[in-house]
Amino acid sequence: MSKKLAIIATHGSLDAAYPPLILATSALAMDMEAAIFFTFYGLEILKKGNADKLKVAPIANPAMPMPVPNIIGMLPGMTAMATWMMNNWMKKANVAKLSELLEMAQEMGVRLIGCQMTMDVMGIKKEDLIDGIEIGGAATFLEFASEDAIALSF
Amino acid sequence: MSKKLAIIATHGSLDAAYPPLILATSALAMDMEAAIFFTFYGLEILKKGNADKLKVAPIANPAMPMPVPNIIGMLPGMTAMATWMMNNWMKKANVAKLSELLEMAQEMGVRLIGCQMTMDVMGIKKEDLIDGIEIGGAATFLEFASEDAIALSF
Amino acid sequence: MSKKLAIIATHGSLDAAYPPLILATSALAMDMEAAIFFTFYGLEILKKGNADKLKVAPIANPAMPMPVPNIIGMLPGMTAMATWMMNNWMKKANVAKLSELLEMAQEMGVRLIGCQMTMDVMGIKKEDLIDGIEIGGAATFLEFASEDAIALSF
Numbered sequence: 001m002s003k004k005l006a007i008i009a010t011h012g013s014l015d016a017a018y019p020p021l022i023l024a025t026s027a028l029a030m031d032m033e034a035a036i037f038f039t040f041y042g043l044e045i046l047k048k049g050n051a052d053k054l055k056v057a058p059i060a061n062p063a064m065p066m067p068v069p070n071i072i073g074m075l076p077g078m079t080a081m082a083t084w085m086m087n088n089w090m091k092k093a094n095v096a097k098l099s100e101l102l103e104m105a106q107e108m109g110v111r112l113i114g115c116q117m118t119m120d121v122m123g124i125k126k127e128d129l130i131d132g133i134e135i136g137g138a139a140t141f142l143e144f145a146s147e148d149a150i151a152l153s154f
Numbered sequence: 155m156s157k158k159l160a161i162i163a164t165h166g167s168l169d170a171a172y173p174p175l176i177l178a179t180s181a182l183a184m185d186m187e188a189a190i191f192f193t194f195y196g197l198e199i200l201k202k203g204n205a206d207k208l209k210v211a212p213i214a215n216p217a218m219p220m221p222v223p224n225i226i227g228m229l230p231g232m233t234a235m236a237t238w239m240m241n242n243w244m245k246k247a248n249v250a251k252l253s254e255l256l257e258m259a260q261e262m263g264v265r266l267i268g269c270q271m272t273m274d275v276m277g278i279k280k281e282d283l284i285d286g287i288e289i290g291g292a293a294t295f296l297e298f299a300s301e302d303a304i305a306l307s308f
Numbered sequence: 309m310s311k312k313l314a315i316i317a318t319h320g321s322l323d324a325a326y327p328p329l330i331l332a333t334s335a336l337a338m339d340m341e342a343a344i345f346f347t348f349y350g351l352e353i354l355k356k357g358n359a360d361k362l363k364v365a366p367i368a369n370p371a372m373p374m375p376v377p378n379i380i381g382m383l384p385g386m387t388a389m390a391t392w393m394m395n396n397w398m399k400k401a402n403v404a405k406l407s408e409l410l411e412m413a414q415e416m417g418v419r420l421i422g423c424q425m426t427m428d429v430m431g432i433k434k435e436d437l438i439d440g441i442e443i444g445g446a447a448t449f450l451e452f453a454s455e456d457a458i459a460l461s462f
Contacts, residue, residue: 059214142458154307243430
């Protein structure tokens with residue numbers, strides 16, 4: 001039985017940020033260990049005060065619950081509207097906000113690892129990110145993932 | 155040797171729906187077990203009568219085989235055209251339709267699991283989804299994936 | 309301790325091409341084996357002379373480091389601009405170009421596998437792809453991934 005969950009988060013949209021955090025906190029509740037490696041756009045999730053500001057793209061996703069034609073979706077205001085809708089659905093279903101999930105993950109002991117290379121590439125400093133996280137690289141992730149882990153990438 | 159394939163399907167576009175179903179049926183043909191956990195937009199694949207109606211976004215993907223500028227791709231009709239093209243290519247290459255792959259997966263014994271939380275969030279009912287599937291949560295997936303499995307997320 | 313890294317690359321944009329190649333070369337440096345299975349748009353990465361021509365979509369990604377409204381992002385020239393910016397950031401941070409990472413991966417012994425089904429569907433021939441790669445299917449990937457591997461999909 002795997003005792004670890006090793007996740008890579010590469011996207012920074014509202015909808016893409018939920019699965020890593022929900023799975024990691026669920027794993028801790030099942031007495032597993034978990035680590036999330038935030039890389040590329042995924043680092044947006046770790047930026048101070050940013051988790052609850054993440055947005056949903058209303059275009060290029062024909063599987064949106066309420067799809068709008070791309071020619072409408074690209075209009076100003078539509079990203080805000082899609083984001084408001086998704087946040088509202090989450091709230092109605094009693095799903096925690098991303099900032100709450102992040103905090104819960106930290107309290108439970110999920111390892112949150114920011115990708116050093118992405119920080120170098122995008123000019124992000126450690127103090128731009130929330131406190132209490134680690135900074136690491138591909139090797140940090142692979143070491144954690146290489147011992148009896150379920151590995152997933154989002 | 156892993157005996158299980160544990161897949162998370164988070165996207166509901168035509169192109170994103172193929173890899174989970176092809177890999178899962180291939181695994182069964184290799185005498186492995188397989189489960190697919192459909193969450194977020196991935197639930198679109200399980201909606202009754204919907205598998206063959208999934209679409210491809212003709213924008214925001216510069217790697218499309220026949221790329222069109224986004225300013226063209228966002229025009230009405232372009233999503234339908236890209237979808238028609240991809241379905242046509244699949245057919246010419248004798249690749250099964252998604253509804254056929256879904257049916258094959260069920261007959262072979264792939265576990266198809268709809269995400270309870272997504273159903274709550276998006277107001278999807280069990281009767282909206284195809285028959286014979288399970289409903290579960292992150293724990294259902296992690297339990298299956300935690301014993302000697304190849305885990306993948308799409 | 310896992311001795312293998314098994315990756316599926318399904319996307320062919322500049323930003324999506326980096327994680328598989330960086331992780332695979334990191335794995336080799338850690339004395340692991342690695343294989344990347346390139347499928348769907350991921351085959352674009354393997355096309356001869358194409359790795360350094362991959363682009364970034366400036367739309368439908370609200371987590372872009374310098375986000376522009378979709379109505380601006382879809383204008384002609386914006387894809388080229390976003391691509392130029394990302395390539396420039398990579399260069400400033402001394403990150404290798406994709407063609408260099410591909411070459412390094414081959415020299416180190418990463419198995420690069422093109423998806424036969426995708427080639428059939430999209431009419432891609434073996435001679436369209438870089439030399440020294442394998443052609444295979446879902447079974448090829450699953451066999452490699454099924455023995456003590458970290459599996460990831462991008």
